Amino acid sequence: MSNAQLAINNETGHAAGVNEWLGDGQSAQIKMGSSFTTTHERPLDMHEHLFMIGDKQTHLYQILEGVIGVYKMLPDGRRQIVTFYYPGDMIGGGDKSNWTQHAEALCNAKVRCIPVSTVDTLITTEPGFGQALMSMLATELEETRDQLLSLGRKSALEKVATFLLRISRRNKREGADESLLHLPMKRAEIADYLGLTIETVSRNITKLKTTGIIRLESKSEISVKDISLLEELADGGN
Amino acid sequence: MSNAQLAINNETGHAAGVNEWLGDGQSAQIKMGSSFTTTHERPLDMHEHLFMIGDKQTHLYQILEGVIGVYKMLPDGRRQIVTFYYPGDMIGGGDKSNWTQHAEALCNAKVRCIPVSTVDTLITTEPGFGQALMSMLATELEETRDQLLSLGRKSALEKVATFLLRISRRNKREGADESLLHLPMKRAEIADYLGLTIETVSRNITKLKTTGIIRLESKSEISVKDISLLEELADGGN
DNA sequence: CGATCTTTTGAAAGCTTTCAATCCAAGTGG
DNA sequence: CCACTTGGATTGAAAGCTTTCAAAAGATCG
Numbered sequence: 001m002s003n004a005q006l007a008i009n010n011e012t013g014h015a016a017g018v019n020e021w022l023g024d025g026q027s028a029q030i031k032m033g034s035s036f037t038t039t040h041e042r043p044l045d046m047h048e049h050l051f052m053i054g055d056k057q058t059h060l061y062q063i064l065e066g067v068i069g070v071y072k073m074l075p076d077g078r079r080q081i082v083t084f085y086y087p088g089d090m091i092g093g094g095d096k097s098n099w100t101q102h103a104e105a106l107c108n109a110k111v112r113c114i115p116v117s118t119v120d121t122l123i124t125t126e127p128g129f130g131q132a133l134m135s136m137l138a139t140e141l142e143e144t145r146d147q148l149l150s151l152g153r154k155s156a157l158e159k160v161a162t163f164l165l166r167i168s169r170r171n172k173r174e175g176a177d178e179s180l181l182h183l184p185m186k187r188a189e190i191a192d193y194l195g196l197t198i199e200t201v202s203r204n205i206t207k208l209k210t211t212g213i214i215r216l217e218s219k220s221e222i223s224v225k226d227i228s229l230l231e232e233l234a235d236g237g238n
Numbered sequence: 239m240s241n242a243q244l245a246i247n248n249e250t251g252h253a254a255g256v257n258e259w260l261g262d263g264q265s266a267q268i269k270m271g272s273s274f275t276t277t278h279e280r281p282l283d284m285h286e287h288l289f290m291i292g293d294k295q296t297h298l299y300q301i302l303e304g305v306i307g308v309y310k311m312l313p314d315g316r317r318q319i320v321t322f323y324y325p326g327d328m329i330g331g332g333d334k335s336n337w338t339q340h341a342e343a344l345c346n347a348k349v350r351c352i353p354v355s356t357v358d359t360l361i362t363t364e365p366g367f368g369q370a371l372m373s374m375l376a377t378e379l380e381e382t383r384d385q386l387l388s389l390g391r392k393s394a395l396e397k398v399a400t401f402l403l404r405i406s407r408r409n410k411r412e413g414a415d416e417s418l419l420h421l422p423m424k425r426a427e428i429a430d431y432l433g434l435t436i437e438t439v440s441r442n443i444t445k446l447k448t449t450g451i452i453r454l455e456s457k458s459e460i461s462v463k464d465i466s467l468l469e470e471l472a473d474g475g476n
Numbered sequence: 477c478g479a480t481c482t483t484t485t486g487a488a489a490g491c492t493t494t495c496a497a498t499c500c501a502a503g504t505g506g
Numbered sequence: 507c508c509a510c511t512t513g514g515a516t517t518g519a520a521a522g523c524t525t526t527c528a529a530a531a532g533a534t535c536g
Contacts, residue, residue, distance in 0.1 A: 457514080
């Protein structure tokens, strides 16, 4: 059970243990005491919605493949992506009966659907499961607060640097190359995540490229040439 | 036990039930099964820190009086306040052993300190307590995501309007006058919460005043003259 | 190879910040 | 009781950064 998928959206490196019960995505079953509960997988095409705001929260989702973007919108169409979920991450865990935002696949994806009733059962029958869920929420809150710092106080260049660094760190944590970043999402989605426009994102990626800090292998493939410089930029270099 | 203090930082109106165990701030004891655990209160002067980043997380705190600001900083001094905690709110509940941000009293305040060991005990002995904590975290995550939308996608005027509206709704929820807003914090703290400068906050409050949407009774006392207009502004008027 | 979607680049406009000065309210001391 | 001091809030003008509008350059797909 120890593999990269064990991470629960844990940017901070916490070993949130929800997957100890939910498995690593290879099995379709969840152990509950001595019995098992069957879940089902759901494939998602690029841009397909997993749920929309107001939908009844019937399941928790574990990302198996691809990346899911969760976002909020203003009535006039402005959009803010609040988080990207990667394989191994769990979506849900709150106590709301309805979703309070939209979730859309940013590329072809696959999720495991766990009925909320199963989750409720696990909480009462499996000691530690509730704690794991709590830990997951706490980690997510922590990351969201970091993002607040980015959106509220960082310049466009710093935001982009922070974003790339976050991907680099995720790679490192999962044993992948921390210098080779894959961006599964479009510039528009990076922009909506960083509170910028497409053009500003593009310009600042170009700036990082010109400075020699990164290299664009392709539009969605970036190699970091100088991580320490990137870190300095991301934290408001000092 | 049913009073305004029951709210757990619940902007969304959720009746998170942690205070069912922790009481309403009038008692110094917590019921644990048939026994009680004693906690202690701690008064805080204006600008006194409740904890600093990196400090060991020894207690959870329940706000009894005043307002506490929780913030993060960049190495060069830029600050982002991630949330304001009001009476009835709980600080903590994550699973981190150390605080990941600073907490400072914005005015004279008082908190009840609950040892983490007590919390751990409550989680295992009091059915429902863990759920209540989880609910609290979920609500906080939700609010933080709303703030992301503000910081990432709203104009300065919209941010200020949203901020005032949030206070108005808190008042309403607690049975206070939704049209008379008391701002316990300085402009500088509003600015650090909204990702703006003091001057921009001031200018936009003036703008709201000039438009007749609000009236400044004093520097920290605002009366809302047209709530629906304020709401329209806050949500990106359409 | 043409059509379409995405990214990049350029130039002007706009909004927020920065820098500076003034205003205000509260507290202090004579 | 009235200057005087002080910290905070407001207002003004210029600078700066990001957005907007527009167009060109790349990709992708049939």
